[in-house]
Amino acid sequence: MDLATAILLTVVTASTPLLLAAVGELVVERSGVLNLGVEGMMIMGAACGFAATLATGSHAAGVGVAMLAGMAMAAIFGLLVLGLVANQVACGLALTILGLGLSGLVGQGMVGQRVDPVGPVDIPWLGSLPVVGKLVFGLDPFVYASFALVAGTWWFLSRTRAGLVLRAVGDNHASAHALGHDVRLVRFAALMFGGACAGLAGAYVALVYTPFWVTGMTAGRGWIALALVVFASWRPWRLLFGAYLFGAMSIGQLHLQAMRGALPDFLVLPGQFWSALPYAATIVVLVLISRSRGRRASEPAMLGTPFSPDR
Amino acid sequence: MRRNFIALAAAAVGALAIGAGAATAQQKLKVGFVYVGPVGDFGWSYQHDEGRKAVVAKYGDRVETTFVEKVSEGPDAERVIEQLARSGHKLIFTTSFGYMEPTIKVAQRFPNVWFEHATGFKRAPNVATYDARFYEGRYIIGQIAAKMSKSGTIGYIGSFPIPEVVAGINSFMLGAQSVRPDMKIKVVWVNSWYDPGKEADAAKTLISQGADIISQHTDSAAAMQVAQERGVFAFGQASDMIKFGPKAQLTSIIDDWAPYYVERVGLALEGKWATGAVWDGLDKGKVKMAPYTNMPEDVKKMAEATEAAIKGKTLHPFKCPLVRQDGTTVECKGAGHLSDEQIASMNFYVKGIDEKIPN
Numbered sequence: 001m002d003l004a005t006a007i008l009l010t011v012v013t014a015s016t017p018l019l020l021a022a023v024g025e026l027v028v029e030r031s032g033v034l035n036l037g038v039e040g041m042m043i044m045g046a047a048c049g050f051a052a053t054l055a056t057g058s059h060a061a062g063v064g065v066a067m068l069a070g071m072a073m074a075a076i077f078g079l080l081v082l083g084l085v086a087n088q089v090a091c092g093l094a095l096t097i098l099g100l101g102l103s104g105l106v107g108q109g110m111v112g113q114r115v116d117p118v119g120p121v122d123i124p125w126l127g128s129l130p131v132v133g134k135l136v137f138g139l140d141p142f143v144y145a146s147f148a149l150v151a152g153t154w155w156f157l158s159r160t161r162a163g164l165v166l167r168a169v170g171d172n173h174a175s176a177h178a179l180g181h182d183v184r185l186v187r188f189a190a191l192m193f194g195g196a197c198a199g200l201a202g203a204y205v206a207l208v209y210t211p212f213w214v215t216g217m218t219a220g221r222g223w224i225a226l227a228l229v230v231f232a233s234w235r236p237w238r239l240l241f242g243a244y245l246f247g248a249m250s251i252g253q254l255h256l257q258a259m260r261g262a263l264p265d266f267l268v269l270p271g272q273f274w275s276a277l278p279y280a281a282t283i284v285v286l287v288l289i290s291r292s293r294g295r296r297a298s299e300p301a302m303l304g305t306p307f308s309p310d311r
Numbered sequence: 312m313r314r315n316f317i318a319l320a321a322a323a324v325g326a327l328a329i330g331a332g333a334a335t336a337q338q339k340l341k342v343g344f345v346y347v348g349p350v351g352d353f354g355w356s357y358q359h360d361e362g363r364k365a366v367v368a369k370y371g372d373r374v375e376t377t378f379v380e381k382v383s384e385g386p387d388a389e390r391v392i393e394q395l396a397r398s399g400h401k402l403i404f405t406t407s408f409g410y411m412e413p414t415i416k417v418a419q420r421f422p423n424v425w426f427e428h429a430t431g432f433k434r435a436p437n438v439a440t441y442d443a444r445f446y447e448g449r450y451i452i453g454q455i456a457a458k459m460s461k462s463g464t465i466g467y468i469g470s471f472p473i474p475e476v477v478a479g480i481n482s483f484m485l486g487a488q489s490v491r492p493d494m495k496i497k498v499v500w501v502n503s504w505y506d507p508g509k510e511a512d513a514a515k516t517l518i519s520q521g522a523d524i525i526s527q528h529t530d531s532a533a534a535m536q537v538a539q540e541r542g543v544f545a546f547g548q549a550s551d552m553i554k555f556g557p558k559a560q561l562t563s564i565i566d567d568w569a570p571y572y573v574e575r576v577g578l579a580l581e582g583k584w585a586t587g588a589v590w591d592g593l594d595k596g597k598v599k600m601a602p603y604t605n606m607p608e609d610v611k612k613m614a615e616a617t618e619a620a621i622k623g624k625t626l627h628p629f630k631c632p633l634v635r636q637d638g639t640t641v642e643c644k645g646a647g648h649l650s651d652e653q654i655a656s657m658n659f660y661v662k663g664i665d666e667k668i669p670n
Contacts, residue, residue, distance in 0.1 A: 006519035014512055104351055111351045114555055117540070210507040210533040212555060215349035217531075219506040250509075254516040257499045258466075270669045275502035 005134055007251060012143055013209060015247030017042075017201040017218075019146045021225035022232075022239050023153055024197025029229055030157060031190035032170035032302035033081065036092025038198050039222025040099020041073040045202025047103035050213045053115045062115075063203045070199020073099055074191045082184045082191075085306045100216060110213040117211040118142070142204045147240075149197065154236040166190060170300035173307045183307050198222065224279075231286035234298045242286050249278035340402065340580055342366065343395035344378040345388065347407035352505060354530030354549040355566070356380060359406045359429075362568030366576045373580060384409025389416055396421040402579045404572070405429065414438060425584050427575060430475075432655070436586055441571060444592025445475075446482035446654065447621050448564035448600060449526075450628035451614050452546045453486025455561050455603070456524045457494050458610045459544055466517025468510055468527040468534055469500045472668050476528045478657040480664070482628040483526060486617075488663055497522055498666045507533040518543055524561075535559060544605065551601040562614070563601035570596050590651060594622045629654055634662040 021038050028035050049066025053059055077095050080086040118140055121127075126137040157163040168176040169186045177183050205218055224246065232238035253274040344363050348356035363376050377400065382391050388410045395403050396417055402425045405414045411431035418426045418438045426438040434440055456465050465487065469476050480498060487494040497520060499513045506529075514525050514534035518541050525545040527534045535552045538545035538559040545556055547563025571589070578584045592598040600618060603611045620626035631643035636659060644650035660668060 003519055006515070010512055010515045010519070013515075014508070017508075104349060107351060111353050111357065112550075112554065114536070117536075205508065210511050210531070211536060212353075212507075212532060213351075214353050214507060214531055215351035216505075217507045219503075219508060221508070251512055251516065254499050254501075254513050255520065258497045258516050258520045272502055274500070274669075 005131060007255060008135055009139075011244065011247045011251045012139060014251055015243045016143050016146050017204045017209060017221055018225050018228060018246060019150065019240060019243035020142070020204060021198045021201035021222055022228045022243060023146070023149045023236065024194035024201075025226060026229045026232075026234060026236060026239055027153060027157075027166070027197075028190045028194035029303055030170045030234055030300050031166050031187045032173055032300050032305065032307070033187050033191060034088045034092065034304040035074070035077055035095070035191065035194060036089060036226065037073065037077055037095025037099065037222075038194075038226050039218060039220065040096035041070040041195050041198035042099075042202040042205070042222040042225075043103040043216065043218045044073050044099045044106075045070045045199030046206035046218055047106040047110075047202075047213060049199070049203035050115065050206040051106060051110060053207060054110060054113055057115075059118050059207060062207055063200065066203035066206075067196040067199040070195040070197070070202065071192050072195070074195025074198070075188075077195075078188045078191045081306065082187055085308050088304050088306070096222070104215045107213045107215060111215075112212075114212050115207065118208045140208055142200070142208060145200070150236045150240045157236070167300070170302055173302050173305070177307075177309060183309065187307075198225075201225070228282070228286075231283055233286075234300065238286065238289070242282060245285060246278050246282045249281050253277050339373060339375040340370075340576070341398075341400040342374055342376045342576055342579075343392075343400035343403040344376065345382050345391055345395070345403070345405045345407075345410060346378060346380045347382060347384065347409070348380070348505060348530070350378070350380050352530055353532060354505065356406070358549050358566040359404075359568055362572040365569035366572050369573050370576060370580065374576060382410075385413070389413035392417045392426075393420070396424045401425060402427070402576065402584070425579060432588075434586055434588060439575075439586045439588065441575075441589040443566060443568075443597040444590060445564060445566070445598055446478050446628055447592040448598050449479045449482040450486035450621065450626075451600060451617050452526060452562060452564065453483035453488075454490050454617055455606065455610060455614050456483070456526065456544075456546075457487040457490035458613065459561060459606060460494070460524050462521050462523045463491070463493065464495045464497060464520075464522045466514065466520075466522030466525045467496055467498045468513045468517070468525065468529050469498050470504045470529045471502065472500060474655060474657045477660070477668060478629075478654050479528055481657065481661045484661055484664055485628055485633075490613075492663070494663070496664055496666065500669060501529060503529070505530045507531040510534050511537050514538060514545075515541075532556075547601060553601065553604065558605060560601070561605055562603050565599040565601055567597055567599050592621075593618060594624070636660040636662055636664055638662065 021042055025038055045066035048069035049062040052065035053062030077091055080091045081088045120138045120140050123137045127133050165181055166186055169183050173183045228242045232242045346356040350356055350360040367376055379391050382388050392413055404427045406429045408430045411428055411433055414426050414428045415433050418435050422437055428440050430442045431440050484496055497517055501509045501513050510529050510531055511533040514537040523543045525534050525538050527548050532552045532555040535545050535547055535556040539556040544561050545559045547560055549566050551563045553560045603614050627648035629649040633641040644653055
C-alpha cells in the first residue's frame with residue numbers, strides 16, 4: 001500500500017462517523033428541530049452497539065442495536081420537545097449529558113474487552129484492481145452506507161413530495177399545519193432518522209474506528225457533526241464535502257507532524273496549532289462557499305422554534 | 312457517574328454530620344480518591360482505581376473508600392476535595408498533576424486530614440507527594456524497539472509536550488541508541504491524553520510513514536489495535552493491552568499504584584502516616600513491565616537484564632554524560648546521572664532525535 005492510498009483510507013475512516021451523524025442531524029434541522037444531543041445519541045450507539053456485538057458476536061446485531069439506541073435517545077428528546085414543547089437547546093444539552101453518563105453505565109463491564117472490527121467488503125474481482133481496488137471497492141460497508149445516505153437525503157429533500165413536506169414543516173410550521181400536515185409526526189420521524197444515523201455513527205466508532213469500548217470514546221465527534229451541518233448550510237452535498245475536508249485536515253496535520261524532522265523551522269508550530277487547524281480551516285472554507293450563494297436561503301426558518309398544534 | 316453521585320451525596324450529608332478527622336481507631340478509616348478521568352478509561356484513572364480496589368481487598372472492613380471520577384482540574388477539584396475532607400475522610404489521594412494547588416489549599420484548612428498528591432512537587436506537613444518513574448520502563452522498550460525494528464524508524468504518539476512526556480521520549484531513544492545508534496524516531500502529538508479515534512489515526516499515520524514499531528504516551532488501546540491490524544509491533548501504556556494486540560504487543564509499561572496505596576493506607580491505619588515525597592519505579596513495583604511477548608529469546612533476555620539492572624540501580628537511563636540534540640552536554644547534577652529535578656523539568660531532546668519540540 002503506497003503512502004497516498006494509506007492516507008486516503010485513513011481520511012475515509014476519520015470522516016465517515018462525522019458524515020453519518022451529520023446527515024441525520026441535517027434532516028432533523030431541516031424539519032425545524034435543533035437537536036444538540038448528537039454526541040449523546042452517538043455515544044449510546046457506540047456503547048449499545050459494542051455491547052450487542054460482544055454478546056452475540058454479530059456485527060449486524062451490533063449495528064441494529066446501535067441504531068435502536070440512537071432512536072431511543074431521540075425518542076426521549078422528541079417526547080420532551082414535541083410532546084411537552086420543552087426548550088430544544090436545554091433538552092439537547094441534557095440529552096448529551098444523559099448519553100455520556102448512561103453509556104458509561106452500560107459499558108461498565110466492557111472496559112478492556114475487544115471485538116473483531118468490521119472489515120472491508122470483499123468484492124471478488126474489483127477488489128484486486130490496483131489503487132481503485134482498495135480505495136473504491138475495498139472500503140467497509142459503513143462508508144458506502146454514508147454515501148448512499150447523502151445521496152438519498154439529497155434526493156428525498158429535493159425530489160420527493162415527502163421531502164417537500166418536511167422542508168415546509170421546517171420553514172413554516174404554522175402554514176404546514178394549516179395545510180393539514182401533522183407537524184409533530186413529521187418532526188418525530190425526522191428525529192428518529194437522526195437518532196438512527198447518530199447511532200450508526202456510534203457503531204462505526206466502536207466497531208470499525210477503534211473496536212473497543214472506553215467511556216467517552218466519541219470524544220466530541222457529535223459536536224463536530226453538529227457544526228458541520230450549519231457550516232454546510234443544511235445541504236447534503238456540502239456536508240459530504242465538509243466532513244471529508246475536516247477528515248482530510250485532521251489526518252493531514254498528523255502527517256505533517258510526522259514529517260516535522262524534514263520541515264523548515266518556521267513550520268515547527270505548537271501542537272495546539274495543528275490540533276486547531278482542521279476546525280479553523282473547515283469553518284473558513286465552508287463559510288466562504290456558503291457566503292455567495294444565499295446561505296440564509298436554506299436555513300430552516302423554524303429551526304429551534306417550538307410548535308404546539310392547538311396554538 | 313453513579314459513584315460520583317453517591318460520593319457527592321455522602322459528602323453533602325457528611326458535611327452536616329461529622330467533622331473532619333473525627334475517625335477514631337474503632338471506626339473505619341475513610342479514604343477518598345479523586346480521579347481526573349472516568350474509571351472506565353482503561354488507562355490512568357483505571358489503574359488508580361485498581362489500586363483503590365487493592366486497598367479494599369487488603370483491609371476489608373477496616374476501611375471505607377470513596378472515589379469521585381472525572382473531576383476537572385481547577386476550582387471544581389477544590390470543592391470535591393473539600394467535600395471529601397468535610398465528610399470524614401481521613402486520607403485523600405488526589406491523582407492528577409492539576410490538583411496540586413487545590414490539594415494544598417484544602418490541606419491548610421484541614422490540618423488533621425492527610426493528603427497525598429500524585430505527580431506534584433508541593434508538600435506540607437499533611438500533604439505527601441508520590442510519582443512513578445515511567446521513564447525507566449521507556450528505556451527498556453527503547454532497547455526492544457531497536458532490536459525488533461526492521462525499518463529503523465519508531466513511531467511515537469505524544470500527548471502534550473510537557474517535561475514528563477519529553478523525558479519519556481528521551482529515555483526511549485537513549486535505550487534504543489544503546490542497541491542501535493542510528494535509530495530514528497517520528498513523533499506525532501495528538502494534543503490530548505485521551506481520544507481513541509485520534510490516537511488510532513496517529514498510529515496509522517506513523518505506520519504509513521515507515522514506522523514499524525509504535526510507542527505511545529496516550530491512554531487508550533487504540534494504537535495497539537491498529538498495530539495488530541497492520542501487522543507491526545507496539546508497546547502498551549498504563550495497563551496490559553495484550554488483549555488488543557495479541558500479536559503486536561511486545562510489552563506494556565504498567566502503572567501499579569496498588570502496593571503504594573496499600574502501604575500508605577496501612578500506615579494511616581496504624582496512625583504512623585507522615586509526609587514525604589516518593590518517586591520510585593521498577594524497584595518498588597510501581598512501574599511494571601507486562602510479559603515480554605512476540606520477540607525472540609535473546610531480545611527477551613536483554614530486556615530482562617536491563618530491567619534487573621535498573622531495579623538494581625546499576626543502570627540509570629539518564630546517566631552522564633548526556634548530550635543534547637544541539638550537541639551541548641547537559642550539566643550533571645546527580646550522582647553519575649541527572650538529578651530528579653533535572654528529569655522532572657526536562658525540556659530538550661537528546662542527540663539523535665531529528666524532531667523538534669513544538670513550542
